[in-house]
Ligand SMILES: Nc1ncnc2c1ncn2[C@@H]1O[C@H](COP(=O)(O)OP(=O)(O)OP(=O)(O)O)[C@@H](O)[C@H]1O
């Protein structure tokens with residue numbers, strides 16, 4: 001019987017997916033993993049817009065995948081979450097927590113009362129008399145978080161924690177003692193991509209980009225005049241017999257979108273490099289369904305001049321009776337980064 005368990009729940013644009021982990025003396029075990037697709041429009045840019053549809057998908061997921069618990073750790077990632085590097089005067093942790101709302105208003109685009117805020121200390125800088133806490137300020141629009149929590153509750157589940165999706169990716173994919181001292185992790189979704197740069201597990205920089213694989217599908221759909229599902233199949237190269245001229249058109253649409261996406265990543269990385277000169281990124285690790293797009297890793301590699309590898313969030317875990325065979329596990333690997341990382345946040 002598993003010991004302590006935790007469930008991470010990722011509400012993405014293309015589907016809801018969850019991972020249940022158990023935690024014992026022997027390490028962490030993936031007990032269950034499941035996902036259910038969402039229709040277009042139920043989640044927009046990382047935010048639940050159709051609560052009933054998302055709740056129904058969650059109920060289906062729970063019925064079909066055998067999750068035991070009802071408590072979930074939820075992730076958020078969209079343009080209504082602000083992550084900034086901020087320096088605050090040193091103070092004890094409890095005092096910091098209590099005074100945070102008073103200290104950070106100037107950094108926020110919204111009244112602090114309308115946000116859920118958190119501060120992750122990354123460095124303590126002592127310079128003569130002055131002692132400063134450098135860290136990442138995370139502020140999420142309360143209304144947006146509550147919309148996502150509302151869908152969870154409507155499905156009969158309970159969100160016991162809410163975490164930044166990037167931090168979840170960091171937990172499941174970032175190796176504290178990996179080959180690289182500083183890595184950039186990029187989770188490419190359908191509409192939202194998360195970039196987090198870390199050194200040995202310590203986040204240094206976070207950026208949420210509103211682009212992903214769906215932009216590529218849309219571009220193919222437009223170029224070829226195809227309905228969405230067919231454009232998706234052309235993109236994933238899962239249908240045969242696409243005429244050569246159409247294949248060429250689709251490839252050029254993919255190329256164009258890739259160029260825009262890679263450029264977005266490059267400018268974020270340049271911005272990071274300009275403000276964190278002491279910790280150069282040594283390699284890039286990709287996760288998310290969008291990382292399966294043919295050519296994305298190669299393109300990033302040639303533009304960033306750094307090795308780009310695919311994430312393996314499951315390989316560090318024992319695998320319990322998930323009901324998935326090895327091939328299925330390999331297939332869900334890129335999608336497991338977020339839910340696994342969310343669950344790790346609860347049990348670590
Ligand atoms: N084999 C494949 N080849 C190319 N693209 C793929 C493949 N499989 C999935 N994708 C793309 O991955 C994207 C979905 O990724 P993911 O499931 O990580 O996103 P999401 O979490 O649902 O959405 P978001 O994070 O943007 O809210 C889609 O755009 C889909 O087309």
Ligand SMILES: [Mg+2]
Pocket residue numbers: 010012013188189190192288338
């Ligand atoms: Mg996602």
